[in-house]
Amino acid sequence: MGEFELIRRFFAAAPCAQPAEGVALGIGDDCALLQLPPGEQLAVSTDTLVVGVHFPHSPDPFLLGQRALAVAASDLAAMGAAPLGFTLAMTVEQADAAWLQAFAQGLSQMAQDCGLALVGGDTTRGPLSLTLTVFGRVPAGQALTRSGAQAGDLLCVGGELGDAAGALPLVLGQRESSGPAAQQLLQRYWAPQPQLALGQWLRGRATAALDISDGLLADCGHIAAASGLALQIEAQRVPLSPALQEIAGVAARDCALAGGDDYRLAFTLPAEHLPALRAQWPACAVIGQVLAGSGVQLLDAAGCLVDPPRAGYQHFGSAGD
Amino acid sequence: MGEFELIRRFFAAAPCAQPAEGVALGIGDDCALLQLPPGEQLAVSTDTLVVGVHFPHSPDPFLLGQRALAVAASDLAAMGAAPLGFTLAMTVEQADAAWLQAFAQGLSQMAQDCGLALVGGDTTRGPLSLTLTVFGRVPAGQALTRSGAQAGDLLCVGGELGDAAGALPLVLGQRESSGPAAQQLLQRYWAPQPQLALGQWLRGRATAALDISDGLLADCGHIAAASGLALQIEAQRVPLSPALQEIAGVAARDCALAGGDDYRLAFTLPAEHLPALRAQWPACAVIGQVLAGSGVQLLDAAGCLVDPPRAGYQHFGSAGD
Numbered sequence: 059m060g061e062f063e064l065i066r067r068f069f070a071a072a073p074c075a076q077p078a079e080g081v082a083l084g085i086g087d088d089c090a091l092l093q094l095p096p097g098e099q100l101a102v103s104t105d106t107l108v109v110g111v112h113f114p115h116s117p118d119p120f121l122l123g124q125r126a127l128a129v130a131a132s133d134l135a136a137m138g139a140a141p142l143g144f145t146l147a148m149t150v151e152q153a154d155a156a157w158l159q160a161f162a163q164g165l166s167q168m169a170q171d172c173g174l175a176l177v178g179g180d181t182t183r184g185p186l187s188l189t190l191t192v193f194g195r196v197p198a199g200q201a202l203t204r205s206g207a208q209a210g211d212l213l214c215v216g217g218e219l220g221d222a223a224g225a226l227p228l229v230l231g232q233r234e235s236s237g238p239a240a241q242q243l244l245q246r247y248w249a250p251q252p253q254l255a256l257g258q259w260l261r262g263r264a265t266a267a268l269d270i271s272d273g274l275l276a277d278c279g280h281i282a283a284a285s286g287l288a289l290q291i292e293a294q295r296v297p298l299s300p301a302l303q304e305i306a307g308v309a310a311r312d313c314a315l316a317g318g319d320d321y322r323l324a325f326t327l328p329a330e331h332l333p334a335l336r337a338q339w340p341a342c343a344v345i346g347q348v349l350a351g352s353g354v355q356l357l358d359a360a361g362c363l364v365d366p367p368r369a370g371y372q373h374f375g376s377a378g379d
Numbered sequence: 380m381g382e383f384e385l386i387r388r389f390f391a392a393a394p395c396a397q398p399a400e401g402v403a404l405g406i407g408d409d410c411a412l413l414q415l416p417p418g419e420q421l422a423v424s425t426d427t428l429v430v431g432v433h434f435p436h437s438p439d440p441f442l443l444g445q446r447a448l449a450v451a452a453s454d455l456a457a458m459g460a461a462p463l464g465f466t467l468a469m470t471v472e473q474a475d476a477a478w479l480q481a482f483a484q485g486l487s488q489m490a491q492d493c494g495l496a497l498v499g500g501d502t503t504r505g506p507l508s509l510t511l512t513v514f515g516r517v518p519a520g521q522a523l524t525r526s527g528a529q530a531g532d533l534l535c536v537g538g539e540l541g542d543a544a545g546a547l548p549l550v551l552g553q554r555e556s557s558g559p560a561a562q563q564l565l566q567r568y569w570a571p572q573p574q575l576a577l578g579q580w581l582r583g584r585a586t587a588a589l590d591i592s593d594g595l596l597a598d599c600g601h602i603a604a605a606s607g608l609a610l611q612i613e614a615q616r617v618p619l620s621p622a623l624q625e626i627a628g629v630a631a632r633d634c635a636l637a638g639g640d641d642y643r644l645a646f647t648l649p650a651e652h653l654p655a656l657r658a659q660w661p662a663c664a665v666i667g668q669v670l671a672g673s674g675v676q677l678l679d680a681a682g683c684l685v686d687p688p689r690a691g692y693q694h695f696g697s698a699g700d
Contacts, residue, residue: 082420082519083522083524086525086605087525087526087589087605088424088454088525088589089423089424089454089455089457089458089460089515089522090423090424091420091421091422091423091458091517091522092421092423093420093421093519094415094421096417099403099414100412100415100421101410101412102410102411102412102413102498102499103410103411103499104466104467104468104501104510104512105468105501106468106469106470106501106503106510108470108503108504109505110505111503111504111505112503133409133410134410136409136410137408137409137410137412139410145425145512146425147426147468147510147512149427149429177423178423178424179425180426180427182427182429182432183429183432184429184430184431184506184508185505185506185508187470187505187506187508189425189427189468189501189510191423191466191468191512193423194410196412198403201404201410201412203404204407204408204409205408267409268408268409269409284407284408
């Protein structure tokens with residue numbers, strides 16, 4: 059048996075690969091078989107992470123496993139889909155048992171947190187790279203897309219932004235810091251929590267949604283373009299964590315506006331749903347509104363239009379995705 | 380707009396990315412949405428192809444696009460699934476417009492041949508690598524797995540084997556040949572035809588099936604192991620093309636037995652279905668039978684057990700998958 063066959067058996071035995079609801083046939087045949095309840099659609103998204111592009115060389119394998127799945131699962135949250143399963147295509151330079159075990163532990167931890175079952179995949183030799191395809195289910199016609207925003211809707215986000223961008227100098231080893239604030243930012247970078255429950259709650263309420271990966275301003279631009287409207291953001295309403303403000307100082311707000319890697323939801327919401335949002339999801343914040351027009355407008359504390367900050371810091375995602 | 384955003388728009392405009400039955404939402408949002416008829420399950424398979432491992436450096440992009448999708452779609456055929464769609468995760472060193480256009484043409488050609496719609500994907504910078512996840516649909520409980528073979532079943536294959544293995548010295552540039560036989564083998568290597576219609580016909584008839592990728596003997600070993608039985612192969616009944624015999628000479632049979640990359644189906648069939656198979660699928664051949672026991676037995680023309688040939692030639696798949 060070759061070492062790659064061993065890897066396959068290793069993943070097939072991982073906790074996240076065990077029988078799960080909605081998975082009629084898991085790892086080990088030519089295809090996996092997924093089962094959908096009547097009236098539901100399958101949501102599918104594919105993400106690739108490449109060493110040196112999306113994460114540093116020699117990453118901690120446990121953290122890499124966690125983060126890779128979280129990034130992919132966040133797209134399910136953005137559609138309002140309930141988690142079902144995922145496939146993992148993994149390219150590694152060599153089959154290192156300890157490395158793989160730690161990776162599988164991180165992956166399984168996040169899979170358990172998200173409610174996603176590993177249903178198949180492929181393992182090949184080559185430069186370290188991961189492609190995850192995630193599957194969710196959503197009642198037909200109820201998925202949250204980017205194109206439904208309406209003038210007058212509120213623009214909201216799922217919580218504090220910028221922590222992952224604030225963590226980047228730490229991730230890259232450009233800065234050393236071991237205090238609790240630094241640890242919190244690193245945790246947000248390596249183990250983002252896909253907002254799956256929030257996404258499902260937003261079905262039938264939000265008019266458009268996505269998950270923030272490129273940065274708030276860039277991603278709001280996607281909603282604006284898809285919906286044919288303008289999104290106006292009041293910069294001082296964007297929530298920042300105390301940890302980010304401690305680590306990033308005056309750059310904290312730019313991290314939140316342009317930094318990326320947040321994997322929190324941004325969504326447009328008719329005002330009638332605001333009381334329910336506040337009651338159910340107190341971490342969510344209204345940061346602006348939807349207007350006739352196009353593009354994204356940024357307002358300062360005085361309500362004046364300002365130029366958006368450039369995403370000037372090094373950003374793993376910027377080169378490749 | 381970055382060059383990778385341009386690639387995404389390029390693929391979104393490709394013929395294979397246009398609206399298709401079963402695809403409720405295609406490229407451009409956080410997820411694609413697939414729709415299944417009531418009572419059907421979704422078949423899913425993921426395959427990765429890495430430059431230098433699964434295909435030569437500097438491949439013809441049109442041929443690479445064709446072959447990558449064919450290899451992935453063959454897993455749908457092996458389950459008896461009807462084709463639905465696929466995602467493409469593509470990692471490239473740089474965005475070369477002419478290269479990408481040729482690649483997309485090859486991909487679209489095979490997508491059209493197979494009836495598969497491009498529903499999403501990801502494009503990143505890095506060493507050339509492709510991960511395709513294919514989706515098909517199959518009536519619940521009717522998928523062809525590897526585990527259902529019964530003692531007494533006939534062992535069959537979907538047509539002539541070994542052409543792709545016979546093409547490898549040509550693909551690798553170890554041998555020059557421009558005659559029609561060489562062209563036929565190269566065509567079989569670069570544009571395998573997934574046996575999707577045969578796979579669907581075998582539903583309710585074959586007891587086990589897979590597609591031959593690792594080589595007939597190795598893949599029959601997978602059916603034997605999953606079914607808990609032995610598979611007996613009569614070497615001289617394995618069909619060989621005249622082109623392969625011309626190019627490979629005495630090595631032709633070893634190419635067919637151990638070569639791999641065939642992407643034809645191997646399946647076990649109760650004898651009662653043989654007349655219908657012969658009538659509908661004349662290219663299929665009975666090459667042996669299922670017996671009590673374990674493993675794969677190879678018989679020579681005199682009916683004597685012989686040792687299987689070693690897969691001795693260079694094989695792109697052998698190092699990584």
